[in-house]
Amino acid sequence: MTEEQKSAARGTIGVALAGGALGLTAYGVYRQVRGQKAEEGHSPVASVEHGEGNKFIRLVTINKPAAELYRYWHDFTNLPRFMHHLESVEILGEGRSHWKAKAPLGQSVEWDATIINDVENELIAWQSEEGAQIANAGSVRFTPAPAGRGTEVKVTISYAPPAGQIGVAIAKTLGEEPSRQVADDLRRFKQLMETGELPTNDRQPQGSSPLLTPTGLLAEATSEPK
Amino acid sequence: MRALCWYGKDDVRVDTVPDPEIVNPRDAIVKITSTAICGSDLHLYDGYIPTMQKGDVLGHEFMGEIVETGRGVTNLKKGERVVVPFTISCGNCFFCQKELWSLCDNSNPNAWMVEKLYGASPSGLFGYSHMMGGYAGGQAEYVRVPFADVGPIKIPDGLADEQVLFLSDILPTAYQAAENGDIQPGDTVAIWGGGPVGQLTIKCAYLLGAERVIAIDQVPERLAMARNQGKAETIDFSQEDVIDRLKELTGGRGPDVCIDAVGLEAHGMAPDAILDRAKAALFLATDRPHALREAIQACRKGGVVSIPGVYGGLLDKVPFGAAFNKGLTFKMGQTHVQRYLQPLLEKIQGGELDAASIITHRLSLDEAPDAYKTFKARKDGCVKVVLKP
Ligand SMILES: NC(=O)c1ccc[n+]([C@@H]2O[C@H](COP(=O)([O-])OP(=O)(O)OC[C@H]3O[C@@H](n4cnc5c(N)ncnc54)[C@H](O)[C@@H]3O)[C@@H](O)[C@H]2O)c1
Numbered sequence: 001m002t003e004e005q006k007s008a009a010r011g012t013i014g015v016a017l018a019g020g021a022l023g024l025t026a027y028g029v030y031r032q033v034r035g036q037k038a039e040e041g042h043s044p045v046a047s048v049e050h051g052e053g054n055k056f057i058r059l060v061t062i063n064k065p066a067a068e069l070y071r072y073w074h075d076f077t078n079l080p081r082f083m084h085h086l087e088s089v090e091i092l093g094e095g096r097s098h099w100k101a102k103a104p105l106g107q108s109v110e111w112d113a114t115i116i117n118d119v120e121n122e123l124i125a126w127q128s129e130e131g132a133q134i135a136n137a138g139s140v141r142f143t144p145a146p147a148g149r150g151t152e153v154k155v156t157i158s159y160a161p162p163a164g165q166i167g168v169a170i171a172k173t174l175g176e177e178p179s180r181q182v183a184d185d186l187r188r189f190k191q192l193m194e195t196g197e198l199p200t201n202d203r204q205p206q207g208s209s210p211l212l213t214p215t216g217l218l219a220e221a222t223s224e225p226k
Numbered sequence: 227m228r229a230l231c232w233y234g235k236d237d238v239r240v241d242t243v244p245d246p247e248i249v250n251p252r253d254a255i256v257k258i259t260s261t262a263i264c265g266s267d268l269h270l271y272d273g274y275i276p277t278m279q280k281g282d283v284l285g286h287e288f289m290g291e292i293v294e295t296g297r298g299v300t301n302l303k304k305g306e307r308v309v310v311p312f313t314i315s316c317g318n319c320f321f322c323q324k325e326l327w328s329l330c331d332n333s334n335p336n337a338w339m340v341e342k343l344y345g346a347s348p349s350g351l352f353g354y355s356h357m358m359g360g361y362a363g364g365q366a367e368y369v370r371v372p373f374a375d376v377g378p379i380k381i382p383d384g385l386a387d388e389q390v391l392f393l394s395d396i397l398p399t400a401y402q403a404a405e406n407g408d409i410q411p412g413d414t415v416a417i418w419g420g421g422p423v424g425q426l427t428i429k430c431a432y433l434l435g436a437e438r439v440i441a442i443d444q445v446p447e448r449l450a451m452a453r454n455q456g457k458a459e460t461i462d463f464s465q466e467d468v469i470d471r472l473k474e475l476t477g478g479r480g481p482d483v484c485i486d487a488v489g490l491e492a493h494g495m496a497p498d499a500i501l502d503r504a505k506a507a508l509f510l511a512t513d514r515p516h517a518l519r520e521a522i523q524a525c526r527k528g529g530v531v532s533i534p535g536v537y538g539g540l541l542d543k544v545p546f547g548a549a550f551n552k553g554l555t556f557k558m559g560q561t562h563v564q565r566y567l568q569p570l571l572e573k574i575q576g577g578e579l580d581a582a583s584i585i586t587h588r589l590s591l592d593e594a595p596d597a598y599k600t601f602k603a604r605k606d607g608c609v610k611v612v613l614k615p
């Protein structure tokens with residue numbers, strides 16, 4: 001199966017994601033990241049109403065030291081390698097970056113983001129800047145797991161449902177399971193960090209290449225013992 | 227190339243399909259010289275395993291010659307002969323490093339499918355459904371082997387394909403089944419299923435110190451093989467009550483170790499087995515655990531039930547109360563093949579283990595569809611089929 005087929009099979013398309021994650025209630029994440037320091041009631045992203053965003057938390061344990069994981073993630077240009085709905089991230093300097101994510105119907109969504117917290121080998125948090133089409137924020141925290149079991153990686157992504165015509169289109173396709181994509185992105189991060197590659201069954205030999213419909217795979221899948 | 231493809235229940239065909247190619251740095255391409263049909267393939271053939279797609283290439287027991295390697299594979303060279311484990315494992319994750327190879331965290335690209343069912347995903351497998359990775363299998367002329375730098379074992383000159391082919395799956399499976407039984411001196415080991423796995427488990431149980439081995443099946447040729455090759459006592463479940471007979475053979479105690487080498491498609495004469503078939507058809511339960519129920523019921527107090535037989539879904543009427551109140555230990559799972567390759571290769575070389583003797587049918591890959599029929603029907607004394615591409 002190709003990547004496209006897989007995502008179709010899953011019935012979700014993601015725009016965004018994890019880092020690319022669409023947006024967020026920047027405020028929620030902002031508060032979480034900054035702890036008490038955030039000023040109550042004052043959202044750093046004016047266009048996102050407090051309490052209206054979606055928020056996902058996903059965790060994975062990776063058999064590598066926190067420092068190594070932190071270093072890789074900290075270079076945001078690496079993110080599209082495992083966040084498959086990101087097209088690119090460009091570093092603008094001074095903690096700022098420019099993100100480009102695939103959107104439905106061949107479109108793309110772009111925004112600028114700023115790192116709002118950065119603790120070496122422990123934590124990176126970012127959020128979209130004012131004026132982003134889809135306000136979003138994310139953080140990743142690296143905590144050593146007990147007894148040499150590697151590092152627990154916790155990703156929090158939030159975004160505000162986008163407005164406008166493209167927003168509606170995105171929301172529709174996102175509707176299904178955007179948190180699924182965050183989970184997939186995180187799994188790919190683990191695979192890449194632990195094995196150096198992304199396991200795949202792409203370009204495999206198969207008889208009479210079957211056409212996948214969005215639900216075809218699982219329909220076939222769950223078909224009885226016939 | 228030519229490859230055996232799955233098209234549905236009782237429908238496999240030899241098709242011309244594209245050759246596999248190197249996709250990832252740690253891949254290798256193997257030109258297959260020998261490949262076998264496994265009892266696990268029958269679960270696919272019978273439509274018991276979900277997430278199969280028409281055209282999927284089957285086969286997970288194979289060996290051959292390296293013809294190409296990715297740039298990350300430095301330990302294998304073109305022309306070297308290898309046996310490939312059916313479990314695909316990265317070697318880097320927590321589980322691989324604990325030698326729990328069949329539980330590899332990273333080798334299943336479709337892990338999300340299994341997570342929905344099981345909560346977490348085991349390793350990817352060759353030719354064994356999309357939820358187990360969707361990897362094309364080795365009943366073919368060529369196969370792509372991911373993580374080839376950690377899986378395949380090199381075969382020294384002087385050993386024939388047939389002597390070592392079963393290192394890919396059923397020999398380590400039989401060995402692990404016996405090892406999981408924690409066999410103590412004086413122990414009686416009862417084995418349900420006289421298929422290839424059961425036959426080899428008899429040999430491994432003796433190797434690990436069993437005093438007596440009792441094999442249970444209903445196919446006359448398989449019972450005969452268990453007696454003649456395996457030196458086991460046998461029970462024909464179509465003729466005798468298995469639990470009564472086991473009691474009789476063990477002074478009323480029951481076997482110390484009970485091994486279910488049948489899995490989810492157990493046949494039975496008893497009402498529970500007939501009910502299972504009806505329920506599976508109606509989706510009230512997915513597996514038919516007749517052999518497992520007997521194993522639990524027969525096992526002596528404090529004994530071990532070891533389960534190499536494959537289960538996929540929900541089991542109905544498993545006597546858990548009996549298991550609990552008799553203080554049984556359960557061990558199960560797909561085999562951690564890589565763990566056993568070297569030690570078992572040495573046992574083959576040293577003449578301690580002869581796995582090839584269970585082969586009854588040698589055919590070409592083109593004859594695979596007929597071979598599946600024969601193996602499924604257990605016709606012509608068929609126990610194990612080896613195919614030559
Ligand atoms: N754990 C693993 O990694 C692993 C690896 C290989 C095979 N397996 C599984 O092991 C099992 C056996 O494999 P095989 O190749 O020997 O298959 P097989 O189908 O050739 O053998 C199964 C045998 O069980 C017998 N049987 C059926 N119902 C029975 C019952 N109620 N009591 C006693 N015997 C009964 C059948 O007559 C048959 O001879 C399968 O479930 C297979 O999927 C597991």
Ligand SMILES: [Zn+2]
Binds near residue numbers: 264265266267286396
């Ligand atoms: Zn097998």
Ligand SMILES: [Zn+2]
Binds near residue numbers: 321322330
């Ligand atoms: Zn692994």
